[in-house]
Amino acid sequence: MPVKGWIEVHDLYCKGCELCVSACPQHVLALDLDRLTSKGYHPVVLTADGCTGCAICAVVCPEAALTVYREAPQKAPKPAIA
Numbered sequence: 001m002p003v004k005g006w007i008e009v010h011d012l013y014c015k016g017c018e019l020c021v022s023a024c025p026q027h028v029l030a031l032d033l034d035r036l037t038s039k040g041y042h043p044v045v046l047t048a049d050g051c052t053g054c055a056i057c058a059v060v061c062p063e064a065a066l067t068v069y070r071e072a073p074q075k076a077p078k079p080a081i082a
Ligand code: SF4
Pocket: 013, 014, 015, 016, 017, 018, 019, 020, 021, 043, 044, 060, 061, 062, 063, 064, 065, 066
């Protein structure tokens, strides 16, 4: 099962430059055209399932506007009798 990730966008810093949108290998980022930040930018938003928590978006963001979370990998169940 693929690792599940998600992001948090910090509106105060996002300037809608779309660098993260272009860089996301899963194509799950877009600008939220229904919303404006207090600085007047459309902030980026997660548009679909499929984020793996790879953090490429956070690395390319020039404003450090993204925090990435990744689900802890499941441990394989141990056999009851070895
Ligand atoms: S999160 Fe960063 S890279 Fe993405 S649009 Fe906002 S400022 Fe640009």
